[in-house]
Structure formats: structure tokens, C-alpha cells
Amino acid sequence: MERLEGFHGLLSRDRELETRLDQKDYKLLELLRQNARESYAALAAQLGISESAVRKRIMKLKKLGVIRRFTIDYDVPGEVVALILVKTQPPVQTPDVSRKILQNRMVEKVYEVTGEYDILVIARARSSQDINSIIDYIRSIEGVQSTYTMIVLRSY
């Protein structure tokens, strides 16, 4: 019976995968990546479908969690961006550390990764002192073994 349930679980996963993205979805994501404020009508024209179809696809992509948020890529002169590699140590779980890191409002993005380090943090601050305080904050989290910080000089 447990085997059957396991099997059933696999089937449900397949069913989820039926909501696979098609070429128009991929193109839509690419268009939105380039300009997230483009009107549905303009997107529709480029995709060769109607404006309401675009809206429904975007809604679906948001519901599926594919589109996480509409945001901006920006660069405030004087602000300091830092990339902070973090090494965690068992038995503390890496996701627990990630969630703690995210609580800092200067943290923009957190990646859990393979390799020598476990987490990469992208942080943004008004000054290098503020970067220092982010690092202090991260190093104070339980399960953080060490950090390695890179200051961003330029980005594209």
C-alpha cells in the first residue's frame, strides 16, 4: 500500500509537469526580463497572441511560482554592493541560516550553492560600514562557520 502511495506520488508529480512551459512562455519570460513594465498589448503583439492571453499566461506563471516578482535592476551611486560567501556547519541546516540572513533588510538575494561555500549573499548598503555590519550580523548567526566577502566594483 505504501508502495502504491509512493507510485501515486510520482504520478501526481508527472501531472504537475504537464503544466510545462511552452515556447511562448519562455519568450514571454525573456520579454519581461528585458522590460517588465511592457504593456500586455505590446507583449501580445510580439508573441502573436491576444492581449488577454498574455495576461492569463503571466497570471499562470505567477501562480506556478515561475515569476517570483516584478522588480528593477538598479544602481545607486555611492551605494556599496557586496557578495558574501558563507560556510555553514552541521548540525545547523543551511536553509535555516539562509532564512536568518534574509531577515537583514540590506540583503537582496540569497543563493544556496554546491562547493566549498554553502551560501552566496548579495547585499546592498549605503556605506562600507553598513557592509561591515551585515557581515557581523551573518557571522553572529548560529551555524555560520566563516565568510568571504567581495566588494562589487562594477556590474553589467
Add this chain to the structure above:
Amino acid sequence: MERLEGFHGLLSRDRELETRLDQKDYKLLELLRQNARESYAALAAQLGISESAVRKRIMKLKKLGVIRRFTIDYDVPGEVVALILVKTQPPVQTPDVSRKILQNRMVEKVYEVTGEYDILVIARARSSQDINSIIDYIRSIEGVQSTYTMIVLRSY
């Protein structure tokens, strides 16, 4: 005379800095970071200014290069995201290497940084084979000494 011109240059720089961002600009950037598709009217209400004022501020921020683009934060199931650290070697200039890296369409973002490595690349691909081909591409660029790749397991 040359001294005077130099001094004049400094003055012009100061004049440019007069287009400093105020608190409303910072708040506007934060609101857009959270939802880049929010209407000007809704943004205006939150900032306590009129809708056309918001429009003009956003225009100004784009013109100043502060807002680089409106984009989406997204996560396609099955796609592989990799963070690739790159070490460059003189006499090749790091920005030249960055520009070459950017030519690869799977490359999403390039940071030039301080520290042991000179560049961090964020790349996105349909499969790990594609990630491999990005790495091969980067390693084939003149001036690239070594790379270190981390595969993203999860991101927030």
C-alpha cells in the same frame, strides 16, 4: 591654466552631484524593487505625491542610469543556475573579459569584484551540459586564468 581646468572639472562634478537622490527617490526605488509593475497612481499614493510627479521621477532615475531596467525575478523548474567565479590575468583588462562573457546569451549578470577572484558570473541554462558549455566558453576567453563554479540549489 591646466590647474584651473582641473579645478573646473571638480566643480562640474559637484554640480552633477546636486542631482542627488532624496528620500522619496529611495522609497520609490524600494517600492519598484518590490513590485515593478505597480501603477504610477498607486506609487504616488504611497509617496504622497501626484501621479505625474512619480512618472517624472522614474524618468529621471532612468536617465541618470540609476534604474537600469524593469525586470523579473523568476525561476523556471528544470533550469540550472550557476555562479561562476573567474580569475583574470594581466595584461588583459578585467572589463574586456567581462564584456566577452556578457556576449553569451545564457549569462544573466556579471559582477567585477575585489578579492582572489575578479569576476562573478550568474548564468542560467536549460541543462547542466549547457552550464558546461558556458564554462568552456569563459575559459576560452583570453586573459581568463581559472574559474570556480557553484551550482545553485535554491534561491530566495
Add this chain to the structure above:
DNA sequence: GGTGAAAGTGCGACATT
């Protein structure tokens, strides 16, 4: 995925401080 009508939004011109 398309249609149509109502509500909401974008945008330029001009007035205001």
C-alpha cells in the same frame, strides 16, 4: 484563447510654486 464594455491608467500640455 477571444470579445466587449466599464474602470483604471498612461501621458502630454499647461498651470503653479
Add this chain to the structure above:
DNA sequence: AATGTCGCACTTTCACC
């Protein structure tokens, strides 16, 4: 120089097909 007001066209939204 930055903001506010107004008018109109366009866009979005929400029914339903």
C-alpha cells in the same frame, strides 16, 4: 526645476463565449 491638474487615448479587468 519640480510638482500638480486636466483631458483623452490606451490599457487593464472581468464578465462570458
